[in-house]
Amino acid sequence: MSRFTIANRNPAPQRVLVHPCDTCGARDHSACASLNDEEQRRLVSIMTTIEVGPQRAIFNETDPADHVFSLTAGAVKIFKLLSDGRRQVTGFLFPGDFLGLTHNEAYAYSAEALTTSRLCRFPRRRLESLLDELPKLERQLLGMASHELAAAQDQMMLLGRKSARERVASFLLLMSATAARQGNTDDKVSLPMNRGDIADYLGLTVETISRTLGQLKAKGLIQMPSEKQILLTRKGALEEISG
């Protein structure tokens, strides 16, 4: 039933080695950026590539945290649920991002694909023992973790103290910056998530998202060629609004 499929399980070691970063989608902040060829080979040897269809779970908050993932293509949302169904999306992830890193038995959040996504899956135990031998990799992970921590604090500021309009403006700018990081240079931001996901990310409701985007459009700060594509026509004004 699940479209969660395993593309290749433990690729045969004698296989011609593609550069790992072609496979695992590394970039500046990604795992193997700082590794030499031999180290990258060892990292690739313990990994499996998987592909996940849209709206499919990658893992669940309650699952045993047996794997760590690196996103190489597509887009993913991570979120937490309250017992009564309230949802908080804690992040949107794009190629180069890690997910599933934890020091507990269970994951800290659920992860679900927004679009068809490719991920590298590392067995946690094997990755941890590999870390013992590749301190550079561990340094890389620490760097990524402290970067995420800074982002989390920005999000706390947003959720705790910003108005709806400030939140939406901040969100659009964040998505724009993320797209730039991904190599997309123009000001047309594409939103792989739906309004409900945005609402749950910003601590608002779908209606408020819709109304606020409508206001920004009416003021000429953005254009919406389609529901999932937004043109930031006056980025400076958005920056002023974003608080």
Next chain:
Amino acid sequence: MSRFTIANRNPAPQRVLVHPCDTCGARDHSACASLNDEEQRRLVSIMTTIEVGPQRAIFNETDPADHVFSLTAGAVKIFKLLSDGRRQVTGFLFPGDFLGLTHNEAYAYSAEALTTSRLCRFPRRRLESLLDELPKLERQLLGMASHELAAAQDQMMLLGRKSARERVASFLLLMSATAARQGNTDDKVSLPMNRGDIADYLGLTVETISRTLGQLKAKGLIQMPSEKQILLTRKGALEEISG
């Protein structure tokens, strides 16, 4: 003017070595927990102990991030400011917690002592080169970072989706759990921060904090022997409320 004083700068190496953990206040999740004596000695050799009076800044969001700190006594709040003065307290720190870890030029937040506090101060560059030689220490830091990341996600859930009453109940339980971690076993929680700090931590106003605590008291879930001491008389009920 500042009560920010340096207690001992680079303690003479020939001095009789106190066990570092007597000095730096290590516990389970603290830096030197996993280190042997020699490794701890090296860690201590680069560190300075400082003492900071109440309401005194430890560092500022905009300061160059030249040091990393470990809190050994007292209590600290970390927070971010918006240009118009809105404030989000992103955390309250207690002995054993680290602060100031970042991979950017500047700190990610400001830090201020709530009560007279003692901290170990590590020059960032020297700590980073020490990390190259002490992978266990790096592992420890990674563990602490991912623990903080999980806490940050809980806080996003709170700020994005919980009601005022749920936030206050969650906060009291968190403070109780933290006190337990610190060795305080009973249900009397002491709050070193004032109502304004709590409000800025929970994304509310002082008035709402005050009213909500009043309600919980009226319902008999808590008692307030003093403004800064709260007795959780019906913890179970608080847990149900906390969402």
Next chain:
DNA sequence: CGGTCCTTTGACACAGGTCAAGTAATGTGG
């Protein structure tokens, strides 16, 4: 003691939530 700051309490306002309806996009089976 008198001043300052913190906390509590009350009256009222409003941003954003809720509920309901309408419209546009997307998918599905024939």
Next chain:
DNA sequence: CCACATTACTTGACCTGTGTCAAAGGACCG
């Protein structure tokens, strides 16, 4: 490729939880 069902998005009217403003205790301190 088209009816039709389904889901997502938008818009409007109204409501409510929390913010704002104001003032009155209390605690602390020189």
